Structures are given as structure tokens and as C-alpha cells.
Amino acid sequence: MKSLIALSLSAVAVSGCMGWPSGRDAQGLKVASWNMEHLAERDGEGCNPRTEADYARLRDHAEALGADVIAFQEVQNRAAAERVFDPAVYDVVMSGRPPSTRSGECRGRPGLFIQNQAVGFAIRKGVPWTRNPDLSALALGNPDLRWGVDVTVSCGRPVRLLAVHLKSGCNSGRQPTDPDCPVLFEQLPVLEGWTEARAREGQSFVVLGDWNRRLASRDDAFLADLNDGDPAASMLTLTSGGQAAGCKARYREYIDFIATGADATARVRPGSFEEYRYGGVPEDQHPSDHCPISVRIAD
Template sequence: MGCHPREDADYAALRGHADRLDADIIAFQEVENVAAAARVFSPDRYTIVMSQRPVSRRGGACYGRPGKTIRNQAVGYAIRKALPFIRNPDLSALGLGNADLRWGVDVTIGTARPLRLLAVHLKSGCNTGWAATDRDCDTLFAQLPVLERWIDARAASGESFAVLGDWNRRLARRSDAFYAEINDADPPGADLDLAAGDKRATCKARYSEFIDHIVTGRAATARIVPGSFVEFTYGLPESAHPSDHCPVAIRVAS
């Protein structure tokens, strides 16, 4: 739950948007618990998988709302019930031992041609550049080797994989230091692609660069249906969006 708790009407609207999105797999962030997720993703259609990170007992203060704090923000998936999947251990190392940092949620979808997915919500406050004196950048770049080890392990084992979610980083910016470090093609297969390509974000008029990304390794990139990337902007004016983020999606060949 954030600083503005959802009402019943908000959940109904969100479920309507989820139905229109009609995705087989949705990675989500900033959800308090399974019960809240199930109010958006119909339990008769989706299985909810969420991070097993213990709930932090410290909540950040809500600006302009005295006495209100941000409650648990978890990462997870809604997976269409027809899809077989394996739950792999959470990437708890992304938390850096800090109870307030989110873990990655790791699943393998399918059996004949499995697709390994890692849902993330990385540290905010360092969307461009890097400064050693910036605590947010210091934390984000401490998460980098954890993420890179996961990527390299998948590539080394020949897996088809993607990392998706809120990276809190403008990865497509030319010579971005964070993306350049993980996109080093070592080992072979660890060369990465941004599913958005050179497309510009349209969710919020003031931001033209994505911070929500679907990043694929070589094998998964080859399975993306050409031209399938889409940003879902709810079909509403920006002022009526139910979130300050808009879903991004691709189609992957089974």
C-alpha cells in the first residue's frame, strides 16, 4: 500500500485494466500482499506468486500526509493458470542485507522451451549517471553485481531469460554506466537487448525515457515477436491514470 490507500472502486478499475491487458504473465511491484494482488488479477485466471522477503517494520513517511507511512512494497507475478511454471528461490541478495530493499522473484515458465524470468524493483533515486557521494546511486550500483551474477549464470547455462520490472534507471540513455556494465556479452549469451528498442515512453508527458524495462538475453531476444513491444497507457488522460507507471509488454514465441 502506498501513501494513498486504494478504495474498492480503485481495485475494480485496476482489474478492468488487467483484463484489457490480457497478458499471460504480469510482473508487478509495490503490492502489499497476495490478497491485494488477487483483487486486481482474478484468482480464477491467475496464480499469484510473490516475494518471500520478510515485511519491513519501517515505513517511509508520506510527504504531505502527517502520520501516514508507506507500507510493505513487494514484487511478484500474476501467471495465467494454464501455464506450467517452477518457482525458483528469490534473489534475496538484491536486498543487500537491507530489510527495505526488494528481492528479485525468479520463475521458470513452460517446459518444452522454458523461459526464465526475474522480476525486479531496484533502488530508486539514481535514474541517470553515477556519483560516489550519492547514497541512492551507491545502493543501486551495489545491486549491480548481484544482478550481473544472475544474468551470467543464466547465459552460461544456455537458458532463455529476461529481467523485467521497475529498474528505476534510464537504461536506454547512451553509454549508461549501469547498463554497459551488465551488457558485456561475457559469457556468450549474456549480450542483452532492451525490448523497447529506441521507442520513447509516453506514460507521463514530462518523461520520455523508460525506467520500466524488459531486458532479454540473446536466446530470449530471438523469441520476441517482431514489433510486439507495446506500452499500455490505460486509454485515459494522464491525470486519470491509476498509477504513475504504465505497463510495458512483449509477445514471446512459445
């Protein structure tokens, strides 16, 4: 009986994702990253207070994005995420980190206060997934730094996904006198340990999220340290390639990335990287200060 059950499960995995429209899984799994800029549970709260109409627009954009798995950042809690990602359509997976103790006034917004900023995933129902332990070490013991959220999805060959939101304030260079740079570079060996472990296990893996770092800049020190080539399969490729960011006119370099390990890189659909710019609405009408990015990964 056990062998028959195992055989049935294998057949489901090979045939694709249950409940998908015919031919959808043949295009590959569409994975995305989206910093949602202080998405709060309730109207009028947080550093980007929203109305129900704003949440409705976010729901429309989530549908238009059409991703199967979305790694999200800056979301207060599960209730906030489910205001955008309909729980009838998506499974929401939240970081296990206790709520941050940061609650100061929002910069330049008197009377508004910082809410918890959590990392998580929205996974379309029908996509098989399992949860792995959070990468809590990424917080360096600081309750205000974010944990990584780690899931495995398997619409065919499994792929391990790690959602991250790294320390802000050190988007280039490696200034030791800058209070933010030493913290970001302390997170590096934790992240490197995770990628190297996946490579040694022979797993296909992706690290995606808000890196708060211009990794695609020439000779970026953070990416160079991370990509030391040992083992070779741990080398990360930025799926955005040499494309310039277009979300904001004043920022032409990405800080959000979908980075693939060697095995996952071989599975990326050529030309599938996209930056979703909210249907071309003017920048001042964007519902977040980040635009979602996505790529397709073949089974």
C-alpha cells in the first residue's frame, strides 16, 4: 500500500500542479518577489496608510502579476497578507519571527508609526509545497532584523526558495564606518552557508527578495564575497541580467533580485524575467515603492 501511495504522489509531481489550467505548468513555475511597502492589517495604519480601495487595487495587481509563488516583504502579519492574497486562491506562509519591537514614528510622516515588517510567501493553491525551518540566523540575534523564510515547491522537479529582506542602508560599497554596512556583511556568511548547504545537497535553489543592495553593479563586494565558487553549484546568477530597473525614474539599479543557484539557473526560461510596473500607471500612483519582479522556472 505504501509503495502505491508513493507511486501516486510521484505521478502527481511529474504531471504538474493539481488544479492548474491546461498548459499552465508547461510554461514553468512563475516565481516573483514583491516588497509591499508597509502593508498593514488595518486601514489607515503603518507608514503607508491605505484605504479599502487601495487594498482592492493591490488585489487587482496581484491577479495581473499572475505569479504562482510570490515572496513578499514588509507585511505586518498574515491578516495583512490575506487582504491582498485571497486565502481561497493562495496559501500564505509567514516568517516565524516574533513581531519586531520597532514602533517609532515613520520618517517624514508625523503621527504614523512603524508596524512589524515580516517576510513570507503567497503560494497559489494547487502548487505542492513544504515548509523548511526559517533562516532565523539571518537576524544575527537582533529582534528587528528579518528572518529568511524557506519553502520547497514541487510542480515536477522540486526547487527550494528562500525569501529574504536584508539590512537596509548599505546599497553599495563596504564602508566599515557606516553602521549599516558591517551588519549587512555579517548577514553574508549566514546566507552563504545556506546556499552552500543546498548546493552540496544537490538541490535546485533560488534566493529572492529585497536585498537592499545593488548587486548588479560592477564588482559589487557583497555578491563577489557570496559567489566565491566553493562549491561551484552554489554560484548565484541574477535573473535580471543587465537590465535596468524601471520602477522609479531616479533609481535605475535593482535592489530586489531573484538569484538562482547553478541547477536552477539552467531551468530559468530564457527571456522570462519581468518587472511588473503596475500596468504603466504614473509612478505617483504605484501602490508600493517597489515593483514586483518575476521569472519562470521550468519543471
